[in-house]
Every structure is written in structure tokens, then in C-alpha cells.
Amino acid sequence: MGGNASGEESDNIDWDTEDELEIQNFPLSSCSTLTNPGGEAIVCAGEASFSASPSHSKLIHHFVGMGFPEKLVAKAIEENGEGNTESILETLLTYSALENSPPQQKPVIDSDHSSSDYYENFLDEISDSDSWSEDEENTESLSDKEKTLLSLAKMGYTVEEASIAMDRCGAYLIICPDASIDEITDFLCAAQMAKAADYLLPDDEPKPKRKFFERELWKRKKQRRYEKRMMSEDSETIRLPKPMIGFGVPMESSQTFHRTLPEAAMGPPYFYYENVALAPKGVWDTIKRFLYDVEPEFVDSKYFCAAARKRGYVHNLPIDNRFPLLPLPPLTIHEALPLTRKWWPSWDTRTKLNCLQTCIGSAKLTDRIRKALEDWDGEPPLRVQKYVLDECRKWNLVWVGRNKLAPLEADEVEMLLGFPRNHTRGGGISRTDRYKSLGNSFQIDTVAYHLSVLKDLYPGGINLLSLFSGIGGAEVSLHRLGIPLKTVVSVEISEVNRNIVRGWWEQTNQKGNLIDFTDVQQLDGDRIEQLIHSVGGFDLVIGGSPCNNLAGSNRHHRDGLEGKESALFYDYFRILDLVKCIMGRQQ
């Protein structure tokens, strides 16, 4: 905000006014319709907590979130009416200019997020370099620089990266503390690229580096202008295809698909991102926008195995000449679990299981159902059938005896997802953790089908950067495809999951090198650069970031992409973008 008054800075970098406005308007336009929470979320991370408010107060919160005092916002809305957000913004900007003070940014982290790891880590880190009281209410007194750092840290940039870029950004960020997180991320990437260029260029030539840096920044701004234009022309949100077969599945449809990738999306490296298809509105639009405007491929794994799994995949892989893993897994419940056939009543017409989740049905529930069924000798009345079937679908119950239902065993889940038997067994993992790890994983046959095109491209094997690896779905998929794994850099926060992958790595006699990290925050620019240099570049950057705050089963914190866990998507983007930037310069 207040960018119009910052002419003094234009001697360094040509911030043209058009871009200033478009960046301000971008989240605004999506917010004014109140249909795209993803857009506004980039600017104010705490927005989700206001989602229940009526539209008027939501509008107020939106502008307060942008940094304007609440009184001024109320006044501006009164003057302009609720409908015209653009003129409200203009009025607010006029107020700010008159007062000759930059708007106060709302603290990015609200009380709901005060316990998040980011928050605590970040506060730890800035307290090293600056005076900091432990009183949380003092967030209000953070300097603009600290607030911007906080925003960037929330997005997954390390404090070091953000701080370096901000130092280079200089006064611009002080004048515009909150208006343009987008712009700052552009700046960060340009800075990272310039840093990568530093790496290649001799040190005694400072001028070309600066030119390079400015050119990168300009390219980024141009891309965003393009994105803006596309959004305003075609503002309809992403729809899920029906049938959900993406760019094709093995058996179904002999139809051939074609697509042309945006320039910015093309590899190397290839990338592959996964998350739940049924996310809150706007989430996939945001993901698509960050991942170089690549159209997500929505696929239901029920076309690959006996269980449904509706997922979206954003990737820049070729889509011709895919092939499935062999042998083809059982496609129906009866084939997958033959022992249930004997007890399966004719009125239970399910042929596919629903999505395999992290929790299983309780014994109390199956017992209640059994008692309800025992009242009837032959077929129960429709009412009872409906009750039983609803519970069966909700909890993925299968018939294991007369009137007797049970949740799937962990090894059955393993099989359905395409993992080797006992993949998650042993190593001291508890039964509940096993279900949890499996429920959070890829479906191997589905992912392998998409990755199969890599086999011809990399006969000698690939270097893999695997983020949020979990129990190693990506690694197992590639291995089962017969694609050798040269070096795998894997990031996974759960110790039991890391142990599972390490165990599998040894069991399968991998020839390559497995390097694991605990936290994506460890992968900052320097570390990535060092890894790329020592490994010789990554061929594939793969990852499914946490879905906790996106998934429909979450009754408490379905906060969208800004939720505590799901915000790690921004780390996927950050790291992918770093890899692209660094590798792009080495070619």
C-alpha cells in the first residue's frame, strides 16, 4: 500500500504503477465476490477465522487485514457502499496518504495460530537479533519489517532468506509493509536466482549480476500481469471432472488427451504435486496459480484399485504412452478381499471401498450393527439396510461373519494402496500410527501410472527430491516401475515414517543414496544449492503436502491452505521454485 508515494525508490528498480495496482487488486477482486478464499488468504493468513462472519464484517476484516484501521474502513464502506470494493480501497488509500503514514499491518498470526510451530520457531529466531518481549500481545508492536518477515515465515521462507531479500529490497518494504506478499515472493525468487547467478558468475563483475536480477524481477512481474489478465477473463473456479479420470486411466476410455504446458511450468526438473480433490473452494485455484498455472489432473484411484481415492495432481510430466504397473491389482472388493464374499449380503451392493482414511470404525459401532441385524431372520427391512449401508460406507466396513462387520486390517490397507505387504509393519510402530501413515499416503498404482513416462526418459535412473515423503509412496512407485533411484533426498517429519522408508530402502537393496531431512525448513536456499551441486540436479520434485486443513473429515480446523499443516504447500512451492531457479541457471 502507499506505493504511489514511493517514487524515490524508482532509481533502483522500475516499479511501474500498473503493477502496483494490479497486485493490490488481485486479492481484492477475488475477495469482493467472496467466493475465492484462496486469493485473499495470501495477504491475510488469519482470514479463515472470520469466515463465519456476515459479509459486511467480513469486508471490514478484509481491509483491516490489509492494514487499515477499522474506523477508517467502516467510514470508507459507509461512503462507498459495500458493493464497490475498488472505490473503498481508493478512499482508504487517500486517507492513508493524507495521514502520511503507512497503514498498520494486522499481525499475521492471530491467537488461533499462536501455538503453531512456525510462530514459535520464528519468534525464537527473531528474538536473537532483536528485542522481543515474550508477551504475545506485543505482536502489535512489531516493526513493519518484522511483520513482513512473519508473513514470509508463515509462507515457509526461512528467516534468513526473507531477511536477505528484504535487506536488498530496502526501504521499499518499509514503505509497503503488507501490500504485496506476492511481490515480495517474486522479489525473493529473483533474489534467489541472482544468488544462483552469483554462484556462476565471477565475483569481480557486479554490474551484470544486478542487470540479471532486475531482468528476473521484470519477468516475474510480467508473468503476474499475465496471470491477472487470465483470472479476470476467466474467473470461474476449477471444477472436478466426471468421470474423474484425469488425462486417462488404463482400462477406461481409449480417448487420447493433449495439453500444452505454460512456458514457466516446463522442466527440468519435472514436478508432481498431490492433494485431496475435494478441498474447500478456491484452494485448487491457488495451488494452480502458484504451480505455474498448470491445470490439475483429478483422478479417482477407484479406477486403479478396489478403493476410491479422489485426488488432484499438478505436474509437468508428459501424458503420452503411460503404462500401468503389472500385475493389475484387484479392482473390486470381492477380488481384493475374497474371504468377505461368503458373508456379503446381496443387499450390500458395494463393489468399491470408499477412501481409506486415517481412522477406523469402533468395535462399539460394529457391535451395534450386529445387534440391529440379529433382530431379523432373513433380509432386514429397507430402513435397517439403509442404516447399515450408510455406516458401512462411512467407515469402510467389510463383512467378516454372519451379521458381523469389521474395519479393514492394516495389511489390507497396505495391499489396497499398492504397498508391499508389511511395508508399515515393525519398527515399533503402533497400530493407530500405522493406519494414520497409510491413510495419508499415495495410491501406488495411480501415481506409478503417471510417473511411468519417466522410465524411457531416464533409463539410467533419476535423482529424486521427495517432500513430505510419508511412508515413501513416491519411492515405492518409481521402484515398482523399475526406474533406478540414484540419489533420493527425502523430507519427512515423522520419525516412524522415516524409519519405514529407511527400512524399505535397505530391504530392497537400493544402490543409490538416501538422504533424509526432518523438516522442510532445513531446506533453505543454501542447502538446496549445495544438494543440487553435489547430486548433479534433481530430475523430479515430488510431494503431497498435508491435507489436514483441507480434508472433509476434519470437523475442527478445515481452514484451507492457510491452516497450520496445509500451509506447508507453500514450502513445496518455495523449494520447487528454488530448485527450478538454481537449475535453470546451470543449464
Added chain:
DNA sequence: AGAAAGATGAACGGTTTG
């Protein structure tokens, strides 16, 4: 034995889509 940490069981709606 008692505390502390870990594992299990059970109950808990709402959003989105067609």
C-alpha cells in the same frame, strides 16, 4: 508403587458437489 508417556476407543458436523 507412582508418575509420565504412549496407545486406544469413542464421539464429534459441515462443506462441497452433482
Added chain:
DNA sequence: CAAACCGTTCATCTTTCT
């Protein structure tokens, strides 16, 4: 309106540590 959904929280039981 139906149908589906990579989940969280709390109480209680179990195991491990001191």
C-alpha cells in the same frame, strides 16, 4: 437431497520410566 470425506479431541486404558 444424497453422498462422500489423506481428521481432531478427549477420556481412559496400557506400557514404560524413575
